[in-house]
Amino acid sequence: MSLFLLIIIPLLGGVFSCYSERFSSDLPKKIALATLLIWWLPIIPLLNNMAFDVNALQTSQWLVNQSSNWIPIFNIRAHLALDGLSFLLIILTLLMGLVALSSAWHEITKRTGFFYLNLLWTLAGVIGVFLAIDLFLFFVFWEVMLVPMYFLISIWGHENRQYAALKFFIFTQAGGLLMLLSMCALIGLHYQQTGILTFNYIKLIQNPISGDLTFWIALGFTIAFLVKLPALPFHSWLPDAHTQAPTAASVILAAVLLKTGGYGIIRFVLPLFPQASIELAPFMMIIGAVGIIYGAMMAFVQTDLKRLVAYSSVSHMGFVLLGCFAFNIYALQGAIMQMLAHGISTSALFVLVGMIQHRYHTRDLNQLGGLWINLPKLSAFGLFFGIASLGMPGLGNFVAEFLILVGSFEQYPTITVIAASGLILAAVYSLLLIYKTFFGQIKRPYDSKISDTNTKEWITLISMCFILIYLGLHPQPIFDLIPLQFMELTFIPSTAGALL
Amino acid sequence: MSVYYYPSFILLLGTLMILIQLCFKRNHLASYLISGISLLIALFAQLFLQDKSNSSDALFIFNTQTQFISLLLLMVAGIIWSQIYHWLKTINEQQEEYYLLYLLAVIGGLIMVSSNHFASFFLGLELMSLSFIGLIAYCGIDQKAQEAGIKYLILSAIASAFILMGAAILYLQFGSLSFSSVLQNTSTQILPQWAVITAIIFIFTGLFFKLSLVPCHLWVADLFEGSPLVTTAMLATLSKLAVFIVLWRLVTLGNWQQYQLIIDVISMVAIASMFAGNILGLLQKNLLRLIAYSSIAHFGYLLIVLLFINNNTVSFSSQSFTEQTLYFYLVAYLFTLVGVFSIFMQLPKIKTIDELTGLFWHKPFIALTLMLLMLSLAGIPLTLGFMAKFYLVLAAVSQQLWLLLSALVLSSIIGLFYYLRVIMALIKTSDDDSKFTEINAGGSSVSLNILILAIVLGLGIFPSSLSQFIQNIAG
Numbered sequence: 001m002s003l004f005l006l007i008i009i010p011l012l013g014g015v016f017s018c019y020s021e022r023f024s025s026d027l028p029k030k031i032a033l034a035t036l037l038i039w040w041l042p043i044i045p046l047l048n049n050m051a052f053d054v055n056a057l058q059t060s061q062w063l064v065n066q067s068s069n070w071i072p073i074f075n076i077r078a079h080l081a082l083d084g085l086s087f088l089l090i091i092l093t094l095l096m097g098l099v100a101l102s103s104a105w106h107e108i109t110k111r112t113g114f115f116y117l118n119l120l121w122t123l124a125g126v127i128g129v130f131l132a133i134d135l136f137l138f139f140v141f142w143e144v145m146l147v148p149m150y151f152l153i154s155i156w157g158h159e160n161r162q163y164a165a166l167k168f169f170i171f172t173q174a175g176g177l178l179m180l181l182s183m184c185a186l187i188g189l190h191y192q193q194t195g196i197l198t199f200n201y202i203k204l205i206q207n208p209i210s211g212d213l214t215f216w217i218a219l220g221f222t223i224a225f226l227v228k229l230p231a232l233p234f235h236s237w238l239p240d241a242h243t244q245a246p247t248a249a250s251v252i253l254a255a256v257l258l259k260t261g262g263y264g265i266i267r268f269v270l271p272l273f274p275q276a277s278i279e280l281a282p283f284m285m286i287i288g289a290v291g292i293i294y295g296a297m298m299a300f301v302q303t304d305l306k307r308l309v310a311y312s313s314v315s316h317m318g319f320v321l322l323g324c325f326a327f328n329i330y331a332l333q334g335a336i337m338q339m340l341a342h343g344i345s346t347s348a349l350f351v352l353v354g355m356i357q358h359r360y361h362t363r364d365l366n367q368l369g370g371l372w373i374n375l376p377k378l379s380a381f382g383l384f385f386g387i388a389s390l391g392m393p394g395l396g397n398f399v400a401e402f403l404i405l406v407g408s409f410e411q412y413p414t415i416t417v418i419a420a421s422g423l424i425l426a427a428v429y430s431l432l433l434i435y436k437t438f439f440g441q442i443k444r445p446y447d448s449k450i451s452d453t454n455t456k457e458w459i460t461l462i463s464m465c466f467i468l469i470y471l472g473l474h475p476q477p478i479f480d481l482i483p484l485q486f487m488e489l490t491f492i493p494s495t496a497g498a499l500l
Numbered sequence: 501m502s503v504y505y506y507p508s509f510i511l512l513l514g515t516l517m518i519l520i521q522l523c524f525k526r527n528h529l530a531s532y533l534i535s536g537i538s539l540l541i542a543l544f545a546q547l548f549l550q551d552k553s554n555s556s557d558a559l560f561i562f563n564t565q566t567q568f569i570s571l572l573l574l575m576v577a578g579i580i581w582s583q584i585y586h587w588l589k590t591i592n593e594q595q596e597e598y599y600l601l602y603l604l605a606v607i608g609g610l611i612m613v614s615s616n617h618f619a620s621f622f623l624g625l626e627l628m629s630l631s632f633i634g635l636i637a638y639c640g641i642d643q644k645a646q647e648a649g650i651k652y653l654i655l656s657a658i659a660s661a662f663i664l665m666g667a668a669i670l671y672l673q674f675g676s677l678s679f680s681s682v683l684q685n686t687s688t689q690i691l692p693q694w695a696v697i698t699a700i701i702f703i704f705t706g707l708f709f710k711l712s713l714v715p716c717h718l719w720v721a722d723l724f725e726g727s728p729l730v731t732t733a734m735l736a737t738l739s740k741l742a743v744f745i746v747l748w749r750l751v752t753l754g755n756w757q758q759y760q761l762i763i764d765v766i767s768m769v770a771i772a773s774m775f776a777g778n779i780l781g782l783l784q785k786n787l788l789r790l791i792a793y794s795s796i797a798h799f800g801y802l803l804i805v806l807l808f809i810n811n812n813t814v815s816f817s818s819q820s821f822t823e824q825t826l827y828f829y830l831v832a833y834l835f836t837l838v839g840v841f842s843i844f845m846q847l848p849k850i851k852t853i854d855e856l857t858g859l860f861w862h863k864p865f866i867a868l869t870l871m872l873l874m875l876s877l878a879g880i881p882l883t884l885g886f887m888a889k890f891y892l893v894l895a896a897v898s899q900q901l902w903l904l905l906s907a908l909v910l911s912s913i914i915g916l917f918y919y920l921r922v923i924m925a926l927i928k929t930s931d932d933d934s935k936f937t938e939i940n941a942g943g944s945s946v947s948l949n950i951l952i953l954a955i956v957l958g959l960g961i962f963p964s965s966l967s968q969f970i971q972n973i974a975g
Contacts (some may be wrong), residue, residue: 070964177912
């Protein structure tokens with residue numbers, strides 16, 4: 001039952017922490033911390049047979065596979081399964097949960113119980129998305145995780161929170177409805193072609209559907225995931241949601257919620273619709289490349305720190321899209337690495353912005369400047385993560401972006417060259433961010449009342465630094481975990497595979 | 501007399517008892533109890549009838565489906581009944597007659613859902629409509645209620661006239677008014693086809709009026725706003741349920757989908773209702789008007805089931821699955837709507853969305869229930885409303901009704917906006933707590949809320965028992 005525990009623990013923890021507010025407004029966060037720590041317990045036995053037993057990875061894709069009856073009339077089962085990819089993303093989710101808690105610790109003072117309930121339930125929904133292998137169950141988690149996130153933004157957000165929360169919810173719901181439609185069409189076609197009514201992913205990928213409708217079904221799924229990623233025409237909810245959300249919610253949003261989009265493409269679109277996704281690939285590559293450039297250019301002109309980081313997310317997630325649709329093993333590995341590295345570096349930037357806002361009550365780039373004299377440690381972290389986001393070799397983001405570009409160059413040289421210029425633009429906006437906030441003209445004279453990072457913040461940030469350095473220096477264990485050989489992915493055979 | 505008449509007969513008996521009681525001594529509580537007990541006994545009688553074999557006579561048909569719908573109708577009536585007492589105590593009118601009219605409307609509904617003849621259908625329809633006129637205009641002092649009553653009187657008379665005209669033309673063609681004979685022998689054409697289609701359109705006009713589908717929807721918002729809350733709840737649930745079942749029976753029995761024009765009309769009405777309902781609801785300030793528009797949209801969605809033809813594109817969309825979709829959707833929508841109305845009855849002073857501001861922080865349980873009901877109406881997973889939408893989408897996809905499906909998706913996204921507005925108002929912070937003083941948060945309303953939550957959330961998370969039950973019914 002360990003996989004079901006992964007979902008039940010945060011749900012219960014959330015209820016307890018909401019209830020405990022009656023006794024003290026400090027109690028909810030402690031209970032949330034305890035929940036987040038207990039949450040690791042079901043993972044530990046998995047760590048044992050994953051990280052230290054590479055043979056297990058060689059034999060089958062699914063390391064743990066649990067299911068029970070749910071709605072027999074449609075043959076829907078509560079089917080959770082874990083493979084290397086979902087394992088990595090779950091670890092990321094749990095880590096980022098701790099980071100979010102750390103950033104919320106002092107920031108959230110009102111209605112703490114309900115806040116931590118929503119925080120934990122969002123995380124539970126995300127974990128559910130990463131584990132669900134039954135399409136219907138996946139859809140349920142996909143939609144349900146939005147509701148607590150909506151509350152997080154619309155209750156504890158900044159000045160324009162209602163608008164941002166509404167936009168976030170409606171965009172993602174629209175994608176979700178499209179997915180529901182495509183899912184029903186997929187099930188119907190599969191039933192028509194094989195006579196089996198099933199929502200089971202493992203059974204569905206064994207007999208990919210064929211016919212004229214396949215392309216449209218694949219497109220429906222892809223658009224639903226593109227909205228979440230977010231890719232270009234559907235990205236406009238992200239800057240608003242990020243800007244208005246409280247820091248903890250921004251961290252969750254950037255670190256894990258966006259990753260569900262990339263995960264969905266890798267897990268569902270590519271294996272379920274091998275032919276259609278090859279037909280879709282050129283469009284997706286273009287959208288990805290345009291997104292990279294557009295996101296970077298938009299980031300460059302922002303004056304709001306959070307908006308800047310949000311647009312840099314759009315740019316970085318363009319690389320994920322590029323990597324997913326290159327049909328090349330390096331590019332795909334790069335895409336997964338990008339999801340992890342971006343999750344950590346961007347959420348670290350959001351944490352930093354949150355800290356700055358907590359201290360100076362502004363996120364406006366023009367009002368900040370020369371923070372180095374006041375906050376030397378915090379500024380050093382800012383420098384580190386800014387550089388990470390521009391793709392400095394030795395850090396995770398570099399490995400990811402390099403692999404994606406190498407992988408997609410073979411099939412789509414022109415698009416890749418255009419996308420690569422995004423790296424230069426990334427350097428421009430990252431350095432601008434660092435320059436305008438931490439260095440540059442001193443607009444904030446020294447003030448002894450404003451303290452530098454405290455121990456909790458320091459530990460949070462330094463551990464994120466180390467993870468990024470590890471991902472950058474020794475990424476091989478991560479790649480070993482991803483069971484690409486079992487994922488029924490088609491790769492366009494490389495003629496010049498000797499490139500690496 | 502056949503056992504199948506017992507539920508209606510028991511209700512009739514209850515009505516008579518209230519009448520007799522009124523002759524001797526007026527007593528609100530006694531009328532309340534008499535109506536309640538007769539509803540309860542009727543409900544149990546209906547429950548025992550579930551396993552009985554099919555039977556039909558000239559006027560009525562009784563099979564598992566009609567028994568199930570009657571049971572649903574009685575359950576909804578029971579939940580609404582449990583709230584009447586509190587509400588009636590607050591108005592300055594004679595209270596006992598309300599129960600009289602209420603029971604008569606329920607009997608009308610029961611007659612309609614099992615009718616097998618235009619005569620019995622029309623009797624039921626008129627019994628219900630005439631009782632509704634009284635129920636709507638019950639508060640004599642209230643100008644808006646008077647206006648609503650007159651509106652309903654005139655418009656429902658016109659609708660009935662349309663239905664009668666349609667029935668008359670069908671009689672000309674088939675020489676009988678019984679559903680089973682009218683609708684089956686289409687071989688001997690006496691009238692040209694356009695005459696039959698005209699008759700069908702006439703009947704549709706009348707029924708669409710009762711269902712408040714576009715273009716016959718203009719009355720519904722004023723009526724919902726003007727009439728007493730309990731009456732609104734009945735109008736939105738009982739009357740629409742009964743009328744929709746008749747519409748469904750006519751269309752499927754008569755195989756009216758054979759006419760392309762009818763299919764076009766239904767599709768157009770469905771699409772127009774989805775969009776009109778959702779777009780007009782967008783900026784409504786009044787909660788009841790919002791629910792009125794939402795109900796237009798929901799019956800627009802439900803109209804899609806009338807378009808399912810047995811062309812076996814994908815075989816799991818058998819006739820039985822279409823019926824399952826219809827029943828599941830009706831169950832989900834009706835229980836959600838009844839829940840919404842009972843929450844409104846617990847908030848007697850609150851009329852607009854703005855007045856809901858901050859409710860979540862003062863009365864979390866009521867607000868939470870309302871929130872979940874709104875999510876259910878919007879069709880968010882883990883609620884009953886989502887399962888219903890899932891049934892509908894699955895059935896419609898297997899029939900490949902892409903145009904209607906895209907309308908459904910687009911309009912539900914628009915509709916999401918106003919459901920979210922309610923939720924948004926609930927969680928906003930407000931400075932003014934005084935407006936929440938009159939909230940009726942007694943033990944009975946809490947237990948009712950728990951029941952509603954159990955139905956909407958419990959059956960939303962574990963729908964298998966309900967879907968199994970409905971499969972048996974429809975199978």
